[in-house]
Amino acid sequence: MVGRAEQAMSKPSDTSASLGVDRQTFLTPVRQALGRISGQAVPPPPTVDPKLVRLASVSEDVVALFAQRAGEVGMTVCRIKSDELIRTVMGLLEKVGARRVAASVGSLPQAVSLNDSLRRKGVEVVDWRATPGFAEQYGLDAGITDVHAALAETGTLVCSSDAGHSRGLSLVPPVHIAVVRQSDILPDMVDYWARLSGIPGRELPSSQAFITGPSKTADIEGILITGVHGPGQVHILGVEGV
């Protein structure tokens, strides 16, 4: 069973090394091991039968399931009407003592002119787009985002990057407030992939983060601690009827 590997694996401390090899040179031993030739046809990959892999059905009350599962992984969920959004956000910010915040630019925050409303109430709202990267975000007390989807089966928020959505707002500040519309909630991850089907990689967002709970670690003696690098608190505002 063991043969060439004994020679192929040389010590990692050797210094003289080329900058890798070209693609075909790299693929040659792969093809040799497989007994295949370049361009040889490939049978279709295994079928993913939705009956097998779907763990939450479309008929379920997806809002209730999402709220339950998101709660199980340590996020808080509050169900509100859309005209209660500003008031609820303000209440949350006061509760966590947040004075400096930033929000993503999505349809919902814009529809209720979130930034202006918060400013009028004395909250400092930072324009994170003014500087590249996360520079503005390290000093924030909370990040407010909408989501690209939410998955009921696992209680997951999907936050993707685009012109109005930074990779950082759901990661850098210690508190993440996520606004989830009822229509964002999909029963199962299967439904999310179906939505992306056929889109080439170059047209996908550079970052799609599936967020299932606050930042966690159990590295020290297996004791669960939240907020190790990312936010220690994730509060979800589930907006009904939109």
Added chain:
Amino acid sequence: MSSTPSQSRTSGHDAGKPVGLSVNGHDLLFPPLPYDIHARADKATADKQLLDFVHVATYRKDVTRKQVTSAAFGDRHGAFRDLGAAIKQHTLDHLDHYLEQFVDNATAAGVKVHFAQNAEQANAICLDIARRAGAKLCVKSKSMVTEETQLLPQLEAMGVETVETDLGEFIIQLDHDAPSHIVTPMIHKNRQSVARAFERELGAPYTEDPQELTQIARAHLREKYRRADLGISGGNFLVAETGSVVICTNEGNGRFCTSAPRVHVAFVGIEKLVPTLEHLGVMLKLLARTSTGQPLTVYTHVMTGPRRAHEHGGPDEMHVILLDNGRTEILKPETREMLRCIRCGACLNACPVYRKVGGHSYGAVYSGPIGALITPMFRGLANYPDLPNASSLCGACYEACPVKINIPKYLIQLRAEMVSRRITKWSDRMMYRMWARSLGRGWTYRLGGWAQKLFFRWQARVAGTLESGDPYRARGWLNDLPGAAGGWTSQRDMPTPPARSFRQWWDEQNRP
């Protein structure tokens, strides 16, 4: 609590060593070859505290895995594992095709893909990227592949300060230790050792509170993210259809390392491919539940190319270094199945031997049952002659594995190969040969059994543990046999055989 480190030293397993450079992480994973397991295994089994620690942690994970997978999948669990295995097997069976597809799609999305046949090439590529980027500070998330290539010392030698950011790996780096579990790297360390490391290396006040310790690390590492100009990650999956790299983490450091610095480099083994996002979804449903009992890891980060022109954050450059490093050797039909491994760690948690000897006893980057299998493949069977025997072949690993790798079967194959290549000692080979002969014939089997019984009962009589009276129950245990039999009793006791054997009893019962 503010005692000095020496007073608070309650950890048994590194007691007596100088504070600071107490272990050599590199030698733990790359010991002198051929590697002899006994010294480390004996030390680990003698260390009561380490043993309890690893045992409790792995046992708890093993129980959680069983509960969570049965709650989530119910009677579909078997079919789910079959599908997971089929997806990985199909991809490996046509790996050249999926590699080409991945490279095309990743390139189209703006990724620079590099090809490394071995560790030196992979490191050299990365050093070159760092040099071109003028990198001074590198933040790194957990990657077993960079352990394999031992990248870190090389970056540091080049003058690039490199920081491990996974909390466990960060502490291991401060202690110059090495990871001992593929998912929970510092499973062998306790809070006191963390407190000492933070006090010594970061100048933090001594505290044993895990929450405070975590906050110290958070504050320290935030400064690093802020200044870092190079980020390095591994990859749990590569998606051929889209050219995406996927990492599954819980702390958030993975997202920082791949988003905050201007340049991101992912080190990924070629076996990590899956055909499509739909297939990725199946693997994700299996991975976290099997690994830690979570429905998904807190952060599953799907990265497809560098920052787009209209995006405001994310790396300007994204590189993927595809690594072979002995994998194409395992890709041969006889052993291909081993490459299905998604590094979930379930087989480690389920393994009675891992629980007893800990990860460092395996003397390599990958430990536990899967490590016992692939280490001899990667680094030579003759260099690791003990590993195929470091298993009781109980089958718990096979039962736990989400992609159904038949680990016991391959361990037996490796043992057979050791015998045929005469790596196994001559005396052992002769012993097993005689044993096989005697078991193969009725009369030799009976004679052997009779002689063994006489010997053990004589020993029991000498030791005074053979009690007369009820010949079946009131028997003592032998715990100190002489000669070769002592090898058994040094680690476990032996019951005294009864005066009458099962065969005798059976014959009597069935006598007409």
